[in-house]
Amino acid sequence: MLFNSIEFLLFLPTVFLLYWFVFAGSLRLQNVLILVSSYVFYGWWDYRFLLLIFLSTIVDYIIGQSIDSTESKASRRSLLYVSMIFNLGVLGFFKYFNFFIDSWVELLDSFGYKVEDTFTLQIILPVGISFYTFQTMSYTIDVYRRNLKPTKDFISFASFVSFFPQLVAGPIERATNLLPQILSKRQFNSGIAIQGLRLIVWGMFKKVVIADSLAPVVDNIFSNYHDLDGGTLFFGAIFFAFQIYCDFSGYSDIAIGVSKLFGFELMSNFKFPYFSRDIGEFWRRWHISLSTWFRDYLYIPVGGSRGGKWVSLRNIFVIFLVSGFWHGANWTFIIWGLIHALLYVPSFILSTNRRFVSSVVAEKNNIPSVRELWQMGSNFFFVTLAWVFFRSESTVMAWDYLKRIFLDFSYHISFKDYLFFYILPFVIVEWFLRKDERLSNVNKFVWLVLTLVFLVLIFAKFGTQQSFIYFQF
């Protein structure tokens, strides 16, 4: 079920009413409702893959209990490995099987060995598999590290794994944050629920009005890139930068907003990343739940920045390459990760990578300084160029696209309207919201006016339901 569908418009109030008016007296019944609703939500897309979620839930539930019940280090470690092998095995099979076969054949081919018959499978990628496998892995790892007591309540654990607002595209929640909330009694809080409604409308606006309006233009430019001039291609890359941002952050906002309606607080996933002043800040503001997941469960375990500059550099490359590969079985994603690693390394070597950890650009002003404008502009420029790899079907296409931007540049820009009517007004609104990604400090009358504008545009643009880009990852 898509958030931007009529089905969801009926599903959400139904679950909300049952949750707060029928089952409010019983935590267990509320959790059963969350679980059933989550399975309906997911099964609406393809009920066959519910089995996969259920299997993943059972495996990690049992392993979590078993790890906790033994004090033997070796047994605990073995159980953790079983969980990792199962989860990564499922992910690897559904997402990467054909990629590895094809890459192996290409490698042999480059050494002169021709493989006539290759064994690839017609596999459908289950929606959200990368999200929920990472979520369950976080549980097992945290239990192994003794950061979390495993729960004996299977319903609550299954609700944690399949919690419908963030099941298919995150934020990837940590068990340490979400599971205790599922296990404890929730009280309805009007203030939080109202904040949730704001986030739902804002997320819907980003998805339906901005991302879905830019989608056909981006598709058009990327599929006809060989016939277009460099100026148009450059703007095509900018349009994609905003399409993917509004698509994905719109989903996260709706997920966080819906969770708030049920009394849950999810972690922030985006904090206005295009206002970042360097690549380090960008990664603290873009897909935060994934980057912190990799930081906590990969970067730090392999040594982080503890083993000297060279080991740290190796670890930076590892985390960015794996992050790229997480997005999909294609070399384009790996190169996208590599570009980000290369952009990050200079600031790491110069120890400037943590310059902007806590501050927001132009924190005490309404407009940025020239220096800040330059920092944001140059950072956005490189991030946008890297997006070309992310969007292209192959690395050859991405190189060709970039070459044309630089070698065939002209100032004739098609699709200017999209820049002036969609992107610029959106950037201005985001600029004024930039300190408040939860929209909690926006004056209620200002919000009423914005809501009216957003609703008019959402109604006007609501058309063929377009899936969210990150469903494929």
Place this chain on the structure above:
Amino acid sequence: MKKFISHLIKFYLLPIGVVILFFRTPWSLFLNESKEIYDLVSKAISTDIKAKTILLGDSVCKQFYSETKNSDTYCLCENQSYEVPGNYLLLKGQIANNPDLKRVVLLINPVTLTSSLNQKYTYNYFMKPFSPLLGHLEHNDRSYLNTLYPKENILTYKFSNFKLPDSLTNQTDVGNLTISKLNMKYIKKMDSLCNVNNVEFVFKSPPLPSNMKKDVERFDMNSKKSLLDYFSSIMYYDSILSSDGIHHKDAPKYIMKNKKSLDNLINKS
């Protein structure tokens, strides 16, 4: 919970109501990609047009004749998306509201005639703007449209720029082309409606770029036979002068150079 429900009503449900009402007003049309078609329908059913000759047709017709708006001739063309049934409804409107009408010229690109109101943008450019007039279509055609755009999805489509999926609307580049039964039926209906009302009906193709010759050649014999005059009178110009394989790059220049033949096209029966 009371505070939340009151907030929900004041800040979301009431604004949604206002927005729904807003979409029932003509002001909402500034957001609509098919605003021109709404205007076209309004004009067709108004008594404002007094011209003796009405030009109906597609965007190419509009390119070459949009300036032709005087007491004798009036161009009531926008684009091809509403096909012949849409033009039939415009004609109905004119016959009811323009007592001076003596002649109707329909100028449509032959490839348009192969569709059956199932193009990507038909919902947006035909179903919505023509909705007050759809009752004038034959019952079975209304049923066909209801199947194509089912009522249960109307809530989704109502305010939207809904598009039919590409899979339904894509045409192949090979094989014969046939005039659809729907368009053929409404060409005949336009003809007989004109006959009954003593209005002369002329059906032609607007000037086409020469690259379209190959498409015209793909029409099957039945289609060509049944519209012999239509196919034999097609005017072509060098495709190098076309911007997109359908429209002319510089219509004003073409009009200046070919005024006589353009006039002939709409004046000769």
